[in-house]
Amino acid sequence: MNRAALLFRLQSIEAEITEKERQIEEINNRMKEEETLITQRAKVENLRARREENRITLRDIELSLKGLEEKLKEAKQKLYGGHVRNPKELMSLEKEVQAMEGTYSRMEERLLELMEELEKESAELKDQEEKLREMEEAWQKEKESLLQEKAKLEKALERLHREREAVISTISPEDLRLYEQLRTRKGPRVVVYLKSLTCQGCGITIPTMLAQEAMVGNKLVLCPHCGRILFPV
Numbered sequence: 001m002n003r004a005a006l007l008f009r010l011q012s013i014e015a016e017i018t019e020k021e022r023q024i025e026e027i028n029n030r031m032k033e034e035e036t037l038i039t040q041r042a043k044v045e046n047l048r049a050r051r052e053e054n055r056i057t058l059r060d061i062e063l064s065l066k067g068l069e070e071k072l073k074e075a076k077q078k079l080y081g082g083h084v085r086n087p088k089e090l091m092s093l094e095k096e097v098q099a100m101e102g103t104y105s106r107m108e109e110r111l112l113e114l115m116e117e118l119e120k121e122s123a124e125l126k127d128q129e130e131k132l133r134e135m136e137e138a139w140q141k142e143k144e145s146l147l148q149e150k151a152k153l154e155k156a157l158e159r160l161h162r163e164r165e166a167v168i169s170t171i172s173p174e175d176l177r178l179y180e181q182l183r184t185r186k187g188p189r190v191v192v193y194l195k196s197l198t199c200q201g202c203g204i205t206i207p208t209m210l211a212q213e214a215m216v217g218n219k220l221v222l223c224p225h226c227g228r229i230l231f232p233v
């Protein structure tokens, strides 16, 4: 086989290897991308904590209201029971009852507000929990398909590495050295087509003599302009 052709084959395999490795890397990155899910989980946790806090406050208010109700009852009994006759004392009792009634109605208002809030929060929490469940399900599915894709790529990569070894075993160490040197300097594309006297690496027309040498194939011919290995097609 033409020496340039072998190197061209090697170059194609290595390009494929690079591409597969890039795809695997991309999958690895996507597997890490759980950001939206993490944010949603935190959101649900926050909502739960806030609701729990409000539930506790609600219970506290309910207890206080009960206590206040008792006290109010006692004060009213005292006020209207007929035992207290002193006008001054009666007046102060009346004031006390009024103050307690004020507090009571304010607390009752707060209780109603809180109950409304809790209702809204519970609805919101339910929505967000549902959303989280859907996201988790979707993520699970995506993860599975990503893993399948990755397994496929890894298999292909193994095959490519075997192919690469096989091709390398047919290339002379001298040619391989030149190929590697050029790759270090010029990047991954160092073997290029030579099509009707034109180097496909840089577009220049090369002398007929050189093209003929390249066609014979028992020696590597470099483009005099860009220095890439010419592979006549």
Ligand SMILES: [Zn+2]
Residues within 6 Å of the ligand: 199, 200, 201, 202, 203, 204, 223, 224, 225, 226, 227, 228
């Ligand atoms: Zn060239």
